[in-house]
Amino acid sequence: MARFPIRRNSRIRQRTPGKFPTAAGGIARLAYKQAKAAGKDPAHFLVRAKLTLRQITDAHIRVPVKAQIDFLNFVANALQDEFLGIRLAQKVDLRELGLVYYVLASSAKLNDALQRVERYSGINNEGIRIRYRAEQGSIVFQHVGISRLSDRHQIEFFVTILLRICRHIVDRQLVPDTIKFMHRRARLPSDLQSFFGCDVTFGNKADEIIFSKHLGERAVVSADPYLNSLLEKFCDEVTSNRRAISSDWRIKVENVIAQLLPHGQARMPEVCRELGVSSRTLSRRLTSEGYTFAEVLDVLRSDLAKRYLREPDLTISEIAWLLGYRQTSSFDHAFKRWTGKMPSHARARR
Numbered sequence: 001m002a003r004f005p006i007r008r009n010s011r012i013r014q015r016t017p018g019k020f021p022t023a024a025g026g027i028a029r030l031a032y033k034q035a036k037a038a039g040k041d042p043a044h045f046l047v048r049a050k051l052t053l054r055q056i057t058d059a060h061i062r063v064p065v066k067a068q069i070d071f072l073n074f075v076a077n078a079l080q081d082e083f084l085g086i087r088l089a090q091k092v093d094l095r096e097l098g099l100v101y102y103v104l105a106s107s108a109k110l111n112d113a114l115q116r117v118e119r120y121s122g123i124n125n126e127g128i129r130i131r132y133r134a135e136q137g138s139i140v141f142q143h144v145g146i147s148r149l150s151d152r153h154q155i156e157f158f159v160t161i162l163l164r165i166c167r168h169i170v171d172r173q174l175v176p177d178t179i180k181f182m183h184r185r186a187r188l189p190s191d192l193q194s195f196f197g198c199d200v201t202f203g204n205k206a207d208e209i210i211f212s213k214h215l216g217e218r219a220v221v222s223a224d225p226y227l228n229s230l231l232e233k234f235c236d237e238v239t240s241n242r243r244a245i246s247s248d249w250r251i252k253v254e255n256v257i258a259q260l261l262p263h264g265q266a267r268m269p270e271v272c273r274e275l276g277v278s279s280r281t282l283s284r285r286l287t288s289e290g291y292t293f294a295e296v297l298d299v300l301r302s303d304l305a306k307r308y309l310r311e312p313d314l315t316i317s318e319i320a321w322l323l324g325y326r327q328t329s330s331f332d333h334a335f336k337r338w339t340g341k342m343p344s345h346a347r348a349r350r
Helices: 026-037 043-048 053-058 064-079 084-091 099-103 108-125 155-169 190-195 215-216 225-241 251-263 268-275 277-289 293-308 316-322 327-339 343-349
Strands: 128-134 138-143 178-180 199-201 208-212
Touching: 026 053, 026 064, 026 084, 026 128, 026 155, 043 053, 043 064, 064 155, 084 155, 084 190, 099 108, 099 155, 099 178, 099 225, 108 128, 108 155, 108 215, 108 225, 128 155, 138 155, 155 208, 190 199, 251 268, 251 277, 251 293, 268 277, 277 293, 293 316, 293 327, 316 327, 316 343, 327 343
Parallel strands: 178 199
Antiparallel strands: 128 138, 138 208, 178 208
């Protein structure tokens, strides 16, 4: 295996792995149409996201999940729509989801449909793994082979569209007990809060929809056992032909660190415990990818700091705490090292 030189105290360079998660690209195509409808030229966003016009206009071509996340972020910023993913999911015709939608809509019960989501969601997006825990009424979304850090709009789209599907196939206005997101937001607008109908919280340890346990027994109104059996066979064939995603230890470490930072526990032993490996093994695997633990931690803190400073409801001291600094002065020193500015000056310029 080729080794990449370690550049200490520097930004982690972007590296494209030999195998990376891809998606059907439907979300990116919806955002592309939204940008054009708003009078924005999305060509520049495509270039920045490393997407081509053919990828975004040909529904038969899959796109890298990371590129889709980046493209959504660029379009959302251009449209000044902080909730682009949710609003796109509210408007799209569910049939546009294709094969996965139809295998859910032909299931017998909601429980059956959600078990099929767990098995087949990779057909539409290899970067999001869905876990359904029937005994808890819980649907958990896990990122695979991509960083959770930059994903807001795509994950909000996923949660919203799955809630819409559940409501549609049982023909009931289902209301979850709660919805949780890992990223941070101050609040939801009143119209979106009304759409979800439940507590929607941010800054959690997982992305999750929690239903009442008994809801899984609701019958699907369009159930068709014969069609469902045919679709399952086809889905199994598509899934078996999908290539495996290679491990990326930097991303695994980054996703664990993001959960531990606010608790001041983003240290090597705690991360190793979460990943189930020894410190020596983790160091060796990061080194093989060209990174060190300290570099991953430092770059993640830098990126999160810039994002949190865009949240007007977060004070500088709160941001310092979220990044694992117990003293605001420590955060000030680190931010000046990253950007040459104090956090308060950077926020004022924004």
